[in-house]
Amino acid sequence: MIERGRLITLEGGEGAGKSTLLEGLRAHLESHGVDPLLAREPGGTALGEQVRTILLDPAQRSMCAESELLLMFASRAQLVRETLEPALAAGRWVLCDRYVDASYAYQGGGRGQPVERIAALERWACAGLKPDLTLLLDLPVADGRARAAGRGEADRIEVEADGFFERVRTAYRARAVDEPHRFRVIDAGQPPEAVLRAAIAATAHLFGATA
Numbered sequence: 001m002i003e004r005g006r007l008i009t010l011e012g013g014e015g016a017g018k019s020t021l022l023e024g025l026r027a028h029l030e031s032h033g034v035d036p037l038l039a040r041e042p043g044g045t046a047l048g049e050q051v052r053t054i055l056l057d058p059a060q061r062s063m064c065a066e067s068e069l070l071l072m073f074a075s076r077a078q079l080v081r082e083t084l085e086p087a088l089a090a091g092r093w094v095l096c097d098r099y100v101d102a103s104y105a106y107q108g109g110g111r112g113q114p115v116e117r118i119a120a121l122e123r124w125a126c127a128g129l130k131p132d133l134t135l136l137l138d139l140p141v142a143d144g145r146a147r148a149a150g151r152g153e154a155d156r157i158e159v160e161a162d163g164f165f166e167r168v169r170t171a172y173r174a175r176a177v178d179e180p181h182r183f184r185v186i187d188a189g190q191p192p193e194a195v196l197r198a199a200i201a202a203t204a205h206l207f208g209a210t211a
């Protein structure tokens with residue numbers, strides 16, 4: 001019987017260092033004989049990438065919070081069924097740049113969408129798929145924004161005010177407190193090598209664990 005793979009998700013505010021960590025973790029896993037599948041949200045499938053384009057398009061100024069929430073979950077439902085579930089069932093490990101916690105943080109914390117609404121969508125769209133480990137890269141908003149600056153035109157979400165991102169950060173941290181068995185909070189203000197070391201330590205229990 002094939003042992004189920006592991007789902008590791010990376011979360012955090014803008015510029016927290018998720019993409020940087022993803023590459024470091026990929027290299028670490030590869031050096032341990034694990035060839036992880038990389039995915040991202042919104043996106044990660046042909047359909048999801050088209051949804052992502054709409055979601056992040058600065059021209060979509062009139063998008064309401066409800067549409068934003070539903071589009072995030074449309075992308076996620078497709079990713080779960082087309083990519084994540086088949087990969088995990090085939091024994092593949094997956095590193096996913098954001099997953100459902102981002103909706104609790106951004107659409108819940110940031111936009112004020114009710115938690116029960118997001119939880120209902122999660123039950124429907126994610127079909128029970130929970131990460132084995134979620135690495136939350138925690139960084140003061142101003143530091144993340146400074147890092148993200150200079151990447152060209154800001155997308156539709158990046159243009160939000162600091163208050164929005166403070167609420168996102170608060171919501172992320174609250175989720176980590178609520179689910180300590182799944183989350184590891186990493187101080188993303190450390191140098192990249194230290195962030196990677198902390199992440200590697202957090203993954204150690206996944207090797208050989210029964211999923």
Ligand SMILES: Nc1ncnc2c1ncn2[C@@H]1O[C@H](COP(=O)(O)OP(=O)(O)OP(=O)(O)O)[C@@H](O)[C@H]1O
Binds near residue numbers: 020189190191192193
């Ligand atoms: N620990 C770190 N210390 C200092 N700079 C970092 C660190 N990690 C990443 N950076 C730099 O910060 C910038 C943003 O990093 P990265 O793209 O990895 O973040 P991200 O979380 O994926 O961002 P976003 O979600 O906004 O796309 C990059 O220029 C990267 O080199």
Ligand SMILES: Cc1cn([C@H]2C[C@H](O)[C@@H](COP(=O)(O)O)O2)c(=O)[nH]c1=O
Binds near residue numbers: 098101103158
């Ligand atoms: C999954 C997800 C994402 N978002 C937001 C968070 C970011 O602002 C963008 C994605 O861009 P990234 O730089 O590639 O991380 O989308 C969200 O608001 N809700 C979600 O569920």
